[in-house]
Amino acid sequence: MKTEMKTILEDVRDGRVSVDDALLKLKMQPFEDLGFAKVDLHRPVRQGQPEVIYGAGKTPEQMVKILETMMQKGQDRVLLTRLGEEAAEKIRVKVPLTYDPVSRIGYTGNLPTPDGIGKVVVATGGTSDIPVAEEAALTASFFGNETVRLYDVGVAGLHRLLSRMDVIMGASVIIVVAGMEGALASVVGGLADCPVIAVPTSVGYGASFGGLSALLSMLNSCASGVSVVNIDNGFGAGYLAGMINHMEAKK
């Protein structure tokens, strides 16, 4: 951003751009205003990265408009999260879209070849946590990460997890998806040598209070290297895991 700003200032100094035009440019360039949404074209333009649309609370019509705007600007890889099956059908009529009903994710373009540091492991406490886990795993894949699924390894049957220590030890980042008491995050955090991203799920009943129990449990983890994202936020975990898994590019 600093560089862009500097370029614009230099253009102004050298008379290539008028003051008002520069002002306008600073204002208008980074997004397209659709009224109901300001479509961010900033990240892709700058970084060539794919873009994300959070589907909840948006109508299919709004999503189609956002998608079309993005595609017109050359953005051909877009991820749609929290996308209902019906909405996906409606969008597919207008825009080519791959849709996965378990994770409720849709995307345009293809999944890329993985290119991160290592593997992103996605573990779940139980079978019911799979939809959130799939949101995380598919997001990670979409952003170029190799992913390994390790499902139904909850701490009440510890041998299931311990028998896969090789997967745990070989991970670059681990996403732990668990509801109820969320203890899996602490156990994995204690066993692993890599960052652990804990995703509490709303799976459970009674005093799980819609994921609150797992959330608090994960925040209070006595294992180091564990951080937490919002309840059921598989996308956030998958995105962050990918970011960490591509760290070496920063040096």
Added chain:
Amino acid sequence: MKTEMKTILEDVRDGRVSVDDALLKLKMQPFEDLGFAKVDLHRPVRQGQPEVIYGAGKTPEQMVKILETMMQKGQDRVLLTRLGEEAAEKIRVKVPLTYDPVSRIGYTGNLPTPDGIGKVVVATGGTSDIPVAEEAALTASFFGNETVRLYDVGVAGLHRLLSRMDVIMGASVIIVVAGMEGALASVVGGLADCPVIAVPTSVGYGASFGGLSALLSMLNSCASGVSVVNIDNGFGAGYLAGMINHMEAKK
């Protein structure tokens, strides 16, 4: 009210009104008792202001009765909030009504020409906050304010907001409508020179707890000049904004 009271007392002193009649007058004048509702005719009679019916929890039949009572007393501009589409249809059969399905607002009469100090700006964090924002904006319009909509300017893409600093700086009052973490209220509060009314929305999932997260965030805003109304209370924000925007009339 003091003046009215004094007038009645003077009427009693001068024998124009008997004691019991005066007592009755003090009791009966300000509203019409429909049994299930006491229709307030106080404000309009005193101030010529339009009146408001909170629609939630009222049947279409009850609302029609209240509307008819008001219109008989000469109240021709009435706002109905939290009005479902079906209920609006049923009312429209009996009483002429303009209805907006996004904000779920209905009103009789016309929107007036704006006459406040300046502009009421309504900003949202995202697209999903628009229904609440429209409730605020339409309410403000109904009470005679010029309104400017600034939608989808959440803090995760700060350039969208910063590119519209002219709107922020030119506002008389700003209504910030945001769910999830509600951070927009603080950022706008720090940029603006005018009162900011923050409206937390129930938009979000997981640990947003139906708007609690945004509510707490806004109450704890470190920016000065920010106050908060109830979750999803677009009407309250629009009404208060109008009140502030018409302040000069007080002097």
Added chain:
Amino acid sequence: MKTEMKTILEDVRDGRVSVDDALLKLKMQPFEDLGFAKVDLHRPVRQGQPEVIYGAGKTPEQMVKILETMMQKGQDRVLLTRLGEEAAEKIRVKVPLTYDPVSRIGYTGNLPTPDGIGKVVVATGGTSDIPVAEEAALTASFFGNETVRLYDVGVAGLHRLLSRMDVIMGASVIIVVAGMEGALASVVGGLADCPVIAVPTSVGYGASFGGLSALLSMLNSCASGVSVVNIDNGFGAGYLAGMINHMEAKK
């Protein structure tokens, strides 16, 4: 801010300022970096307004340094909130300061002559709410507002409030400070024609849960024109009241 930005761009275009210097200017000008604090010199320089230091969590030494920096830049009127008596003593040795132990407010310079639209009324439910009310009232006075105190008018003895309807009706803005059930905000909101700023206080016991009861009550007020600030946030209410009371300046 737009204007400042434009001026700098024009200076760059006309060769009066180099690109790097302009960049630096944009970065460095608005505040003084003390390491532990970035002293905001933005508002006063631009607007001639007094400045505020939030005292909680700062050592007397830190506050003295911030005050001295401000005074060196020509800022002679500063308000310090949440200032303990001992800390005030230590500061007074270095910087001339007026201190009020009830509101725990200190300030440099003098209280100005009131110049707003009308009166800022500060009402409390009980005697115990007075410290928070005084923080609000003194803040309002410090920012140039005429203030009227209306203390101990809680709704359990409604005649105390009703006997002062003249004060309520003559207000430009009303600050309602109440703990326990916080009902005063709704009652005043229903009686008054002006904006009401509700300040829940942590006064109470048992199920008042440190002000939560009053906070929720005020957020759910069925009276229009009421908004809420944080529990015990007398300063925020006083500042916002002053902002609203000076609205005409905007036109």
Added chain:
Amino acid sequence: MKTEMKTILEDVRDGRVSVDDALLKLKMQPFEDLGFAKVDLHRPVRQGQPEVIYGAGKTPEQMVKILETMMQKGQDRVLLTRLGEEAAEKIRVKVPLTYDPVSRIGYTGNLPTPDGIGKVVVATGGTSDIPVAEEAALTASFFGNETVRLYDVGVAGLHRLLSRMDVIMGASVIIVVAGMEGALASVVGGLADCPVIAVPTSVGYGASFGGLSALLSMLNSCASGVSVVNIDNGFGAGYLAGMINHMEAKK
């Protein structure tokens, strides 16, 4: 109970009843065991009072069986609360029943002539609180109390309440039914000379949290003589009001 116990002991002493039979009598007499329910026949037998069935969570079949058992034992006046319209229809096929869809109350037998000390006043903050208020009022009527309804007198329009001071001052017990901020309980509590039973309702939205706001507000009432029952518990309030209104019988 002491007297019954003593009678049984005397019967045992005088040989009129064997030890085992006495033991059995103590065990079996007070209720009829239907397996899924132990029908209480204690109160009516002892006191000639009508009986109550809490309808929520019971099937129509279960309620019919309980009713039939009661009627066989000579209990001809029974109140059924939380009774859905469909369930009422099914019961009516088997047992004569009067049903009121607003309060969701059904009862067998007739409403008695009022015989308490004075009037039970039922006041509501708004129109949406009426179902809970009707549950209270009908319960009070069923237990022999004269009831007066005072609906839609919320504190945001205080004149509606103040104009009916005669009703307030003439009450024996007042039931205040209010959602949202629940301030009505404190205001009525301050005006009245009699016990006030506050019923928070789940009416409201956002930070009303299903009645929690009104509940806390009422518990923290600064007015003396106010006590609180569970959210939406109109029955509990009506029953207690009747108990208080019949106090003189105790002397």
Added chain:
Amino acid sequence: MKTEMKTILEDVRDGRVSVDDALLKLKMQPFEDLGFAKVDLHRPVRQGQPEVIYGAGKTPEQMVKILETMMQKGQDRVLLTRLGEEAAEKIRVKVPLTYDPVSRIGYTGNLPTPDGIGKVVVATGGTSDIPVAEEAALTASFFGNETVRLYDVGVAGLHRLLSRMDVIMGASVIIVVAGMEGALASVVGGLADCPVIAVPTSVGYGASFGGLSALLSMLNSCASGVSVVNIDNGFGAGYLAGMINHMEAKK
């Protein structure tokens, strides 16, 4: 209040009082304004009842001033609640005061001879609940009720309660004071034939959350005739019990 209002209006009509004086009278009469407090002289003047000062949050100096004002107006029986031992000492220097350190109650004048319908029974779950229970009992005594103490009858040792059924059955009103799980209110409510006022206490640890557990338990009581006051609000319970115990005066 209606009667007073009518008298004043009649005085105005008959020329005995001028309009302005009447207005003033309506405003000024019911209380004495001390600035920090508006001393209520309304109830005693009208009803000859003793008056109450809530001591928490008031300085000894403030309480002395309020007491002196009350005594000058002929109010010789005043109850002070939540009064610390030190504050009581300071007050006693100026005003004759009886002080009880367990209930933290002070009062001027003497305890009256009981004159209610029957007995106010005060029961506690454990020994730790006694201070709150004493606040209730002493308040009830101060307002002219015969009180019976039934301490340490918690439900974990049910025989302690059942052995005192005579006290339970002979009560006019029962105040149940309990912390922890607060089950005593339901058990007593099921055994007694009279109104039960439940006072949750903050006694307990862990998941009692400062009395929340007992509060919720009491609000959800499945026994009829139970209502609840704020956590630790012994005064409120004692006052309300007295009100109910004096009901016959209403007829």
Added chain:
Amino acid sequence: MKTEMKTILEDVRDGRVSVDDALLKLKMQPFEDLGFAKVDLHRPVRQGQPEVIYGAGKTPEQMVKILETMMQKGQDRVLLTRLGEEAAEKIRVKVPLTYDPVSRIGYTGNLPTPDGIGKVVVATGGTSDIPVAEEAALTASFFGNETVRLYDVGVAGLHRLLSRMDVIMGASVIIVVAGMEGALASVVGGLADCPVIAVPTSVGYGASFGGLSALLSMLNSCASGVSVVNIDNGFGAGYLAGMINHMEAKK
């Protein structure tokens, strides 16, 4: 587990098993990996015990696969909890299953002859608690315990419980299932000489907050020997009761 481990190590030492095979054996043996679930075959193999499938969040197809896997490994007695009626129908097509719609439990095989120390008593506060109680009772039966049902013995009608003291005193373990205020756990805990397992239910309304009230009440029980499981967790209580009832086998 130690023994198994030792056996494998001895096999390795004596050359009967290669290192890699041993490693594999340790990893793969205890469960069957179906991808979406890791079917635990550990307990039955080791202990000949029946196995449990938690049905919530699993599709009928997934449950059939798990069941088939278990049966292939010789596990013929399986309990399915939280099983909806429709899902049960679908499973029954593939696998013989007994289904109980009240407790929502299904199982393969037969209920065994009871062989524990004594009786497991299941008591409920009301009729609405029966589904959770049946889950507990059926689970206990499935694991070889004699069960006694004691329904609708809530504390508001204490005689219903006291008349069955023989059942209480003859119990080996008591499961108390109650919603609303949950007081039954404390009362039973005080009367009984055996471990009491308290199951809060989500039965209730208003301030019962989905079982929170009963949960807190039970956790704060002043009776010794009471412990608590999750809200509505009838299975957990039944399983634990069975474990305790079979304790003597440990010596």
Added chain:
Amino acid sequence: MKTEMKTILEDVRDGRVSVDDALLKLKMQPFEDLGFAKVDLHRPVRQGQPEVIYGAGKTPEQMVKILETMMQKGQDRVLLTRLGEEAAEKIRVKVPLTYDPVSRIGYTGNLPTPDGIGKVVVATGGTSDIPVAEEAALTASFFGNETVRLYDVGVAGLHRLLSRMDVIMGASVIIVVAGMEGALASVVGGLADCPVIAVPTSVGYGASFGGLSALLSMLNSCASGVSVVNIDNGFGAGYLAGMINHMEAKK
């Protein structure tokens, strides 16, 4: 109790006891009324068991009186929990007492020789949980159980726990004491074959909310056979563990 009741009835029948005396006997026998406490002499008289005094909220004087009353009735083994060091000193002047400052437990008499089924294992997550664990362990010892301590085996370093599988597998009952995320309960519950009593502790900071996090985590444990007692309730866990460990006596 049934038997006692029957004996008394037989005495009455045979003329050995008069009706009134029998009534008195039923009432007075089981406890000694000290006014502030009703000392339970029921259990020991009936069962020869030691007795417990909950020390929190009782003065040393009150505890001495209770102790003396118990000892006069032949109760020589009494446990005092939540006993501060200072209070212990004061009691020791009057009554011989062994005091342990870590668990804050005092007791009269000697620790008995263990006689239960097997071992009660007390495990903690960390070093800070030791005081609560010692309360549990000492209580279990006092009631005749052999106890094994397994401290600082939190799940973040799983090998510490796994290396002591022999202790886990050899336990009769396991008490798991843990704060923060409380995951240890689930892990132990999954490894062990015996009942697990989970004790959440208030150890932790931030989002542990005084033990709430561990409490919810433990309630939501996905391991079977786990139940929970109140936060920091080491006594309750130790007592219940002893009850379970002595189960065989029931048959």
Added chain:
Amino acid sequence: MKTEMKTILEDVRDGRVSVDDALLKLKMQPFEDLGFAKVDLHRPVRQGQPEVIYGAGKTPEQMVKILETMMQKGQDRVLLTRLGEEAAEKIRVKVPLTYDPVSRIGYTGNLPTPDGIGKVVVATGGTSDIPVAEEAALTASFFGNETVRLYDVGVAGLHRLLSRMDVIMGASVIIVVAGMEGALASVVGGLADCPVIAVPTSVGYGASFGGLSALLSMLNSCASGVSVVNIDNGFGAGYLAGMINHMEAKK
């Protein structure tokens, strides 16, 4: 761990180690049991990493013993967190220790030369957040990271943050430490290209509820790449940041 296990198995196969010794080795090797603590010697032995002692809830004597055990095993770099000033003094008498009173961190050995991918930036919303920020920064330094402090850049004065975009853009990982509304995490998350670790602090008052407001706000962040650790958990953030900053080592 797999490798170690394999090695031991190979040793057993080849007769170099007996079965029992192997079993013992697996059990005993990784930690030293001090009774009150099991000192983890696992990570350092395997990885040459420094070790951490969580100081809260441990006595100075316990910490000295743990430190001495570690040093005897060759562990010369140890970090002590949550270490009070007094405790630090007592430890320093026995073990050489550097202590920082602001972060309350102590450590043995020296801070290493930074060797991660890039810079760990630690930003705070205000001055009061500095202690937590310093805990994070010092922890990161101790684990070999270059750290940059960016204090007092809260969103209410956005220019303070925007003027340091170079620091934000040049970061490898950013730790955002903020109390009150915690909005800084979202704003930084939207501006940065790297992982953001959000640390809510307990700084604030009223509705900040000890950090809950900031915590919820951060969990609900609409910016991607943000995860959250426990309230005030500066250590956790610093440790995780270091882990991420050293990611390249994994490839």
